[in-house]
Structures are given as structure tokens and as C-alpha cells.
Amino acid sequence: MAGRDVRFHLQGGAEAAMTWAPDHPLDMLIRKLESIAHLSAEERRAIAGLPTLVRLLKAGQDIVRDDDRPSQCCLVLEGWACRYKLISQGKRQIFSFHVPGDIPDLQSLNLKAMDHSLCALTSTKVAFIPHHSVLALTARHPRIAAIFWRDTLVEAAIFREWMVGMGRRTASQAIAHQICELYLKLKAVGLAENHLYRLPVTQSDIADALGLTNVHVNRVLRELRTKGLVTIVGGTLRIHDWRELTGFCEFDPTYLHLERQAA
Amino acid sequence: MAGRDVRFHLQGGAEAAMTWAPDHPLDMLIRKLESIAHLSAEERRAIAGLPTLVRLLKAGQDIVRDDDRPSQCCLVLEGWACRYKLISQGKRQIFSFHVPGDIPDLQSLNLKAMDHSLCALTSTKVAFIPHHSVLALTARHPRIAAIFWRDTLVEAAIFREWMVGMGRRTASQAIAHQICELYLKLKAVGLAENHLYRLPVTQSDIADALGLTNVHVNRVLRELRTKGLVTIVGGTLRIHDWRELTGFCEFDPTYLHLERQAA
DNA sequence: CGCATTATTGATGTCAATCAAGCGCAGTGG
DNA sequence: CCACTGCGCTTGATTGACATCAATAATGCG
Numbered sequence: 001m002a003g004r005d006v007r008f009h010l011q012g013g014a015e016a017a018m019t020w021a022p023d024h025p026l027d028m029l030i031r032k033l034e035s036i037a038h039l040s041a042e043e044r045r046a047i048a049g050l051p052t053l054v055r056l057l058k059a060g061q062d063i064v065r066d067d068d069r070p071s072q073c074c075l076v077l078e079g080w081a082c083r084y085k086l087i088s089q090g091k092r093q094i095f096s097f098h099v100p101g102d103i104p105d106l107q108s109l110n111l112k113a114m115d116h117s118l119c120a121l122t123s124t125k126v127a128f129i130p131h132h133s134v135l136a137l138t139a140r141h142p143r144i145a146a147i148f149w150r151d152t153l154v155e156a157a158i159f160r161e162w163m164v165g166m167g168r169r170t171a172s173q174a175i176a177h178q179i180c181e182l183y184l185k186l187k188a189v190g191l192a193e194n195h196l197y198r199l200p201v202t203q204s205d206i207a208d209a210l211g212l213t214n215v216h217v218n219r220v221l222r223e224l225r226t227k228g229l230v231t232i233v234g235g236t237l238r239i240h241d242w243r244e245l246t247g248f249c250e251f252d253p254t255y256l257h258l259e260r261q262a263a
Numbered sequence: 264m265a266g267r268d269v270r271f272h273l274q275g276g277a278e279a280a281m282t283w284a285p286d287h288p289l290d291m292l293i294r295k296l297e298s299i300a301h302l303s304a305e306e307r308r309a310i311a312g313l314p315t316l317v318r319l320l321k322a323g324q325d326i327v328r329d330d331d332r333p334s335q336c337c338l339v340l341e342g343w344a345c346r347y348k349l350i351s352q353g354k355r356q357i358f359s360f361h362v363p364g365d366i367p368d369l370q371s372l373n374l375k376a377m378d379h380s381l382c383a384l385t386s387t388k389v390a391f392i393p394h395h396s397v398l399a400l401t402a403r404h405p406r407i408a409a410i411f412w413r414d415t416l417v418e419a420a421i422f423r424e425w426m427v428g429m430g431r432r433t434a435s436q437a438i439a440h441q442i443c444e445l446y447l448k449l450k451a452v453g454l455a456e457n458h459l460y461r462l463p464v465t466q467s468d469i470a471d472a473l474g475l476t477n478v479h480v481n482r483v484l485r486e487l488r489t490k491g492l493v494t495i496v497g498g499t500l501r502i503h504d505w506r507e508l509t510g511f512c513e514f515d516p517t518y519l520h521l522e523r524q525a526a
Numbered sequence: 527c528g529c530a531t532t533a534t535t536g537a538t539g540t541c542a543a544t545c546a547a548g549c550g551c552a553g554t555g556g
Numbered sequence: 557c558c559a560c561t562g563c564g565c566t567t568g569a570t571t572g573a574c575a576t577c578a579a580t581a582a583t584g585c586g
């Protein structure tokens with residue numbers, strides 16, 4: 001299998017320079033799935049057997065667009081991506097941030113047309129997996145199908161939590177909550193530790209995620225810094241006092257439905 | 264099967280007066296599922312064979328609570344329910360409104376612990392379906408499993424649209440959008456027509472759904488009335504100018520992923 | 527009929543948006 | 557090497573949308 005020269009159709013008809021990836025890309029997926037469910041050795045093998053097409057994207061580049069009908073899923077390997085929708089007057093709402101291990105458009109397996117877009121926030125490495133391969137996998141392994149379903153359910157739980165942030169939390173609490181959530185998500189796939197992680201997104205991105213302006217995000221971050229809770233230097237975020245921070249924004253990680261709990 | 268005396272455990276240990284429902288309750292579910300996917304005659308039969316336990320609830324009564332580990336799903340038959348979460352200082356965020364045909368806690372099949380609550384907004388008739396029955400059904404009918412998955416994906420799409428409302432739309436646009444969405448959802452199961460439907464929720468409920476105050480919802484509704492877009496009399500909502508209203512709030516029903524389109 | 531809930535309206539306050547400007551840094555090209 | 561440019565961050569001044577507080581009217585339910 002590995003090494004075979006395969007070409008998929010990419011979004012917008014762009015036929016990209018492509019490299020055939022060995023097992024490695026799927027290790028990231030397995031790590032992610034194991035953060036929300038247990039996998040048997042056989043299930044891991046089955047997942048590792050998925051064909052992938054690895055591709056590099058520049059920051060700002062769209063991966064899938066609103067109204068597209070993708071024939072493949074996209075697995076983030078490096079960098080950050082986000083789901084978003086544009087509305088009138090250049091306004092943008094970001095629905096989720098995606099980090100390595102995530103499959104942001106898993107839903108396209110069951111919902112033919114995209115109702116939002118997906119783009120790279122940083123330069124990003126992604127692996128494309130054809131729908132039919134995923135469907136073949138889930139047909140043979142109903143438990144894996146359930147885990148994929150579960151993943152989309154956890155995403156929905158995260159959407160709900162963001163709704164709480166936008167609807168019923170102050171801007172500072174919402175941002176603090178976001179910071180806690182990202183820490184646990186990254187930690188679950190081994191990309192954060194010691195209350196420290198790379199946060200390669202702009203303040204405008206955070207603003208569009210929480211329904212604020214970049215100006216206000218900036219002030220709130222200063223406030224969190226002044227309070228000694230969180231500092232960001234050179235794109236690296238440090239949480240100085242986890243207890244204090246989680247208390248401040250009433251962060252309860254239950255909604256992430258993680259298998260092994262972090263703290 | 265039908266007519267057998269069966270008793271399930273209900274939330275909070277309450278052992279309710281119960282009636283055994285015939286096929287009818289599931290007709291509502293079938294109608295709902297057919298609004299987002301096609302069902303074969305055999306699939307309809309299989310669904311109609313699910314055991315249900317019908318129960319009446321008073322307005323305000325919780326159906327499932329945060330942290331519960333339900334062993335059954337809840338199908339709304341009459342009345343309205345909502346998913347919500349309480350946070351500090353009595354603040355509440357409503358995540359979704361549920362009307363007949365909805366299974367609001369379908370996710371509990373795959374996510375053991377609830378991360379939010381579910382309650383009746385009006386006096387409500389619901390049918391409980393044991394998890395093991397649903398699992399047996401989906402094991403025998405993978406396509407039905409996919410449709411259930413699809414339903415939870417559509418719900419997630421609705422969450423995203425609400426996020427747009429809270430984050431990037433004005434209060435009037437958000438409420439107008441909500442009104443359009445509910446019309447299509449109700450129409451899809453035959454509970455609305457001619458731009459008219461029963462809206463049995465309070466202004467405070469709408470406020471908690473959109474992150475506003477009841478006072479402000481009241482003013483916005485007056486504004487919509489003044490503009491000749493929408494009136495509510497005696498709990499019945501009438502959309503006077505669908506084109507105008509959808510234009511005003513930039514409503515695009517794609518995200519509902521309805522099979523047969525309404526207008 | 528009486529009480530409780532819900533709707534409505536006004537006055538005032540606050541949080542975050544908007545507008546505007548300057549700064550720092552990385553990349554680019556002469 | 558340095559001007560130039562663009563982007564993101566930072567800060568101030570002002571405005572606006574919605575919250576809060578408060579009181580009264582209207583509904584609806586037991």
C-alpha cells in the first residue's frame with residue numbers, strides 16, 4: 001500500500017504537489033482518539049491503515065469552503081486551523097480552533113454540503129483521507145464509527161460551552177475559559193505541559209471566536225496579565241495559576257469528555 | 264411486544280405513572296427523521312418497533328440533569344423542551360429548543376455523562392426509549408445509525424448558527440433569525456404553516472437562548488412588530504413578510520440540512 | 527376571584543464597539 | 557544596509573447597544 005502514487009481531487013480543483021505519507025500522520029489521529037476513547041490494538045492497526053495524502057498549507061488558506069461537497073476528510077497534523085463563517089460587512093464568526101489530531105470536517109461524511117468554511121490559521125500540515133476509505137473502515141469497525149460519532153458529539157459540547165461564553169460570561173471570563181480549554185485539548189495530544197503552550201493565533205482570531213473586537217481582546221489579555229493569571233510572550237502562553245484561572249472563569253472540564261483527566 | 268408491562272427507571276428515581284404507547288409516538292420520530300433523510304419502508308418499520316414509555320411532564324420539570332448518566336433517550340411528542348446549563352448567580356444559557364419529533368439527548372448514547380440539563384418549557388408529553396433498544400436498532404440498521412448521527416450533526420450546525428447570532432449579529436437580527444429557524448423546524452414536522460406557529464415560550468426563555476435580557480427581548484419584539492415583520496398574539500407567532508424578515512437577518516436555511524426545502 | 531407569572535415601559539448605568547493613532551517587528555526590495 | 561510596507565499589537569477617546577433597576581399593566585392559572 002504505502003508508497004503507491006495516488007492523486008485525489010482537492011478543493012477548488014487545485015491539484016497540489018503531494019507526498020505520500022507513511023504511518024506517521026495517523027499516529028496523531030490515534031493519539032487524539034485515545035484521548036476520548038479506548039482503542040484496541042486491532043482498531044489502532046485498522047486506523048493506521050487508512051490512506052493519507054499529506055499537504056502543506058499557508059496561513060489564511062482555505063481547506064474547505066462553505067457549500068463545498070468534499071469527498072475526503074482533513075486531519076490536522078501540524079499548525080492550527082479553524083472553522084468559520086463570513087457574514088455581511090466582512091464580519092466573521094469562528095466556531096472552533098483545530099490543533100493536530102483533529103478532523104475538523106468529519107461531519108462531511110454524513111452531511112454532504114458544508115455549511116461553513118475551514119481554513120489554516122498558521123502554516124499547516126494536513127492529511128486528506130478519502131471518504132470512502134473512512135466509510136470502509138467504519139463499516140468494518142462499528143466501534144470506530146461510534147468513536148468518530150463521539151468525537152463530533154464532543155465538538156458539539158464545545159460549541160455549547162462557547163455559547164455560554166458568548167451569552168452569559170464576561171469577556172474576561174470567556175477568554176480565560178478559552179485559554180483553559182485549549183490547554184487541556186493540547187495537553188490531551190501531548191502538545192502542552194506545565195501550563196504552557198504555543199498559541200499561534202492573532203488577537204483578531206480570538207475576537208472572532210468569542211464575538212468581541214481585537215481591541216477588546218487586547219485589553220482583556222492585559223487585564224489577565226495584570227492579575228498575574230496568564231502571560232503571552234512570543235506566541236507562547238503561560239498559565240501562572242491554574243486554580244485561580246479556572247476559578248475565575250468557572251472552568252469545569254467535564255464537557256470535553258476526556259478519558260484521562262488532566263489538571 | 265406491544266402492550267407488555269414494562270417499567271423503566273426515571274431520572275431522580277421518580278417512578279412515574281406510565282402508559283404504554285402504541286405505534287403513534289414513533290410516527291412523530293419518523294416524520295422528523297424523514298425531514299433530514301430518506302427512510303425505506305423497512306427502516307420505518309424497524310423504528311416503529313422501538314419500545315416507548317410515554318410520560319407527561321409539567322412546565323419547568325427537568326427531564327435529564329447535568330451529570331446524570333441516562334439509560335434511555337427522550338423523544339418529545341408534545342410541547343416544547345430545551346437544553347440548558349446553569350452558571351453562577353442564577354444565570355442560564357439555553358442551547359436549543361426542542362419540539363415534537365426531536366430526541367434532545369440522543370448524544371447520551373455515546374457520551375455517558377450529561378454535560379447539561381434538559382427540561383420541559385411547557386407541559387410536555389415525552390416518550391422514553393431505552394438505550395439498549397436504540398443500540399440494537401442501529402446495530403441491525405447501520406443506515407439508521409448514520410441518520411441518528413446526522414441528526415446530531417444538524418444540531419451542531421444549529422449551535423454554530425446560534426453562535427453567529429450571539430457573536431456577530433445584532434439582537435434584532437439574532438431574534439429574527441431564531442424566529443425563521445423555528446418556523447422551518449416546525450414546518451418540517453407539520454407543526455407550522457402559512458408563516459404561523461405556536462410559540463409557547465416566555466421572553467425570558469428567548470433571552471436565555473440568545474444571551475440577552477428579557478427586557479431587551481421585549482423591546483426587540485416590539486421593534487419587529489413596529490416594522491411589520493412579526494407579531495405575537497396569545498402565544499401565536501405570525502411572520503408577516505418572510506422575504507423581508509429573512510433578508511433582515513440574513514437567514515439562509517442551508518445549515519438545517521432539510522431534505523425537502525420549505526419557504 | 528385572587529395570586530403569581532409574564533409582559534411592558536422608563537430611567538440610568540456599564541461593558542464592549544468604534545474610531546483613531548502610534549508602535550514594533552518581519553519581510554521586501556532598491 | 558536601510559527605507560518602505562504591511563500586519564499585528566497597544567492605547568486613548570468617544571459612542572452605542574444592551575444590562576440593570578424599578579414600577580406598573582396584563583395574563584393566566586388554581
